[in-house]
Amino acid sequence: MLEYMSSWDLLIIAIYFGITLWIAWWASRVHGKPQIEQDSADYFLAGKNEGWFVIGASLFSSNIGSEIILGVSGAGARAEMPMANFEMLAAFILILLGWVFVPFYLRTGVYTMPEFLELRYSKACRNYLSVVSILAYVITKISLIIFSGALIFETMGVPFWTGAIIIVLATGFYTVLGGLKAVIYTDMVQAFILIASCGAVTYFGLAQLGGWDEMITTIQQASTKPGNPPLERFFNLWRPMTDTQYPWTGMLFGAPILGVWYWCTDQFIVQRTLSARDISNARRGALFAGFLKLLPVFIFFIPGVIAYALLQKGMLDFSTSNADYALPAMITGFLPSGLKGLAIAGLLAALMSSLSSAFNSSSTLFTIDFYKQYKPKASEKELVWVGQLATVALVFVSLGWIPFMKSLMGGGIFFYLQSIQAYISPPIAAVFLFGLYFKWMNAKGAIVSLWMGFALGVSRLVIEFMSKEGIIEVKEGSLVNIFLDINFLHFAIILFVICAVIMVIVSRLTPPQSEKSLRLVTFQRSGIKTKLVFTSDVILTIILIISVLALWVFFSPWGIAN
Structure with a gap:
């Protein structure tokens, strides 16, 4: 890609790095004080x-990594619009975060999600979530972000290793320097760089094609050729229940379970709402993010569709078997000088915001859930110092993990490592949700549910990997074959129900927890008023719900788009 970039493009990328590091330095000073005077x-x-x-x-910004941008745009080029449903469903889950979860988190004053689980259940539940979260971040999330970032640099002509080291050191530097404040303020700027750059790709791609109507006509004409998908598959969010990838039942009932874990209980995301000055600002922040989550349909998915149409007209060159390169192909093919640099800066912003969030949340979990538990009398300065050291350690671990990560990326194992998050999320979502609504759910029910759910989820993951890699042979029609044939979203529903049933049975068979200990962590004892008043928050929530429903209708078999 470097040969397609002008000096203006390179200058814009350099300016992006400069602005990011300046914001981190500014954010590292709390009320004008140097970073050394910060408390935890x-x-x-x-x-x-x-x-x-x-x-x-x-x-x-934390949610949108470069792998999501490339993945969703690739789905557009492959006519896999149901994948965009994950983005729109996030808006509903963010409403849940703002109205249901945030009040509990802020009133209890917790720093981490495992800390909240200890308040609601027990220390064993806290330790479970802490260990699982840190391992998942280091082995999967951080690795994937670094890898995708190195690939972006590689497309610019920068060697893979050099790109990976630049990403890790630059992001690690400002994360160590300013903690969460540096992370969220750089995130804010990176979010709008990302939106502007991807919006530019959409605009110039359509202009090159000749407009929206020309795109529709091109896809319709291409659909007459053998092997090409029909037009409706590009603009239909819903597929039959029998679809092996995106059944509507899985999307409507299974995807929200994964969403509750990710948006409402994962430290990686929730830590931002914990920084709010009050519940109202945290809730409005969640609602604002919900509106922003409607944009990926238009600035990530639609560019993929545009790329497919350009490919059919011979105006763009990429392989539909590797459609994740559709967006980079458009960046190099049609963006004018200067905007290419902005687009690359947008991709770098996406991965750096995700990586800094992973660094910061991991160091917070280590410091608060392990070090502070080991040394409860540690001073505020000591906790900050340990958090910085933990981030530095994560930087070096990430660099050391790169050789293994690169070899794993060549095979199927890395895909399965990523799938861990999908298979461990239902029990965590069940424990949080049922814990808030039913005060008689107790610690024994929660920990048994967590471990049983973990065992079932990892069993599915291991068997699936061994089967597809040819390590074991699965006979057609066998119970193992039936087990593996369950769509992963349907499996999430089943696993969630199993975990809920386990929680109910064990909790009913064991002594309840003290009523006093549940005062701030369940609805029955929290004193939260349920009377609905039409405040601006309520009005914004209603508008967001209507917006999602309108998009669902628009991109449906009976919608205007089809």
Whole structure:
């Protein structure tokens, strides 16, 4: 890609790095004080004084990594629009975060999600979630972000290793420097660089094609050729229940289970809302992020569809078997000088915001859930110092993991490592949700549910891997074959129900927890008012719900798009 870039493009990328590091330096000074004077609330929760705008932008930016941008645009080029449903469903789950979960998190004053589980259940539940979260971040999330970032540099002509080291060191530097405050303020700027750059790709791609109507006509004409998908597959979010990839039942009932875990209980995301100055700002931040999550349909997915149409007209060259390269092909093919640099900066912003969030949340979990438990009398300065050291350690672990990661990426094992998150999320979602609504759910029920759910999820993962890699042979029609044939979203529903049933049975057969200990962590004992008043938050929530429903209708078999 470097040969397609002008000096203006390279200058814009350099300016992007400069702005990011300057913001990190600025954010590292709390109320004009040097970073050395920060306490743990300043470093891990940005002083608990952030407003809704920066929280919402940070939620969006942390979630959107370059792998999501390339993956969703690739889905557009492959006519796999149901994948865009994950983006729109996130808006509903963010409403749940703002209205249901945030009040509990802020009133209890927790720093981490495992800490909340200890308040609701027990230390064993806290330790489970802490260990599982840190391992998942290091082995899967951080690795994938670094790999995708190195690939972006590689397309620019920069060697893989050099790109990986630049990404890790630059992101690690400002994360160590300013903690969560540096992370969320750089996230805010990166979010709008990302939106502007991908919006530019959409605009110039359509202009090159000749407009929306020309895109529709091109796809319709291409659909008459053998092997090409019909037009409706590009603009239909819903597929039959028998679809092996995206059944509508799995999307409507299974995907929200994964969403509850990711958006409402994962430290990686929720830590931003914990930095809010009050519940109202945290809720509005979640709602703002919900509106932003409607954009990927238009700035990630639609460019993939445009790329497919350009390919059919011979105006773009990429392989549909590797459609994730559709967006980079458009960047190099049609963006004018200067905007190419902005687009690359957008991709770098996406991966750096995700990586800094992973670094920061991992160091917070280590410091609060392990070090502070080991040394409860540690001073505020000591906790900040340990958090910084933990981030530095993560940087070096990430660099050391790169050789293994690169070899794993060549085979199927890395895909299965990524799938861990999908298979371990239902029990965590069940424990959080049922814990809030039913005070008689107890610690024994929760920990048994967590471990049983983990065993079932990992069993599915291991058997699936061994089967597809040819390590074991699965006979057609056998119970193992039936087990593996369950769509992963349907499996999430089944696993969630199993975990809920286990929680109910064990909790009913064992003594209940003390009523006093549940005062702030369940609805029955929290004193939360349920009377609905039409405040601006309620109105925004209703508008967001209507917006998602309108998109669902628009991109459906009976919608205008088809």
